[in-house]
Amino acid sequence: IAGMPGAVLNMKSKLDIGEINLLEIVLLAGFMFGVIMGIVFIERGQRRIPIQYAKRVGGRRIYG
Numbered sequence: 001i002a003g004m005p006g007a008v009l010n011m012k013s014k015l016d017i018g019e020i021n022l023l024e025i026v027l028l029a030g031f032m033f034g035v036i037m038g039i040v041f042i043e044r045g046q047r048r049i050p051i052q053y054a055k056r057v058g059g060r061r062i063y064g
Contacts, residue, residue: 032058 014020
């Protein structure tokens, strides 16, 4: 994701000189969007396992 601004400028320059056409840019942008959405889906789908800590005794008080 950090390299995307540079990649966009690179694609624009390639489009200007005719090295790549608009259809290829649209397909590549769709692919990039799909990859980012996949990463977000996997990250959001992580199962959070609750951690239970042992109770601590401090003097006459029990913490936890």
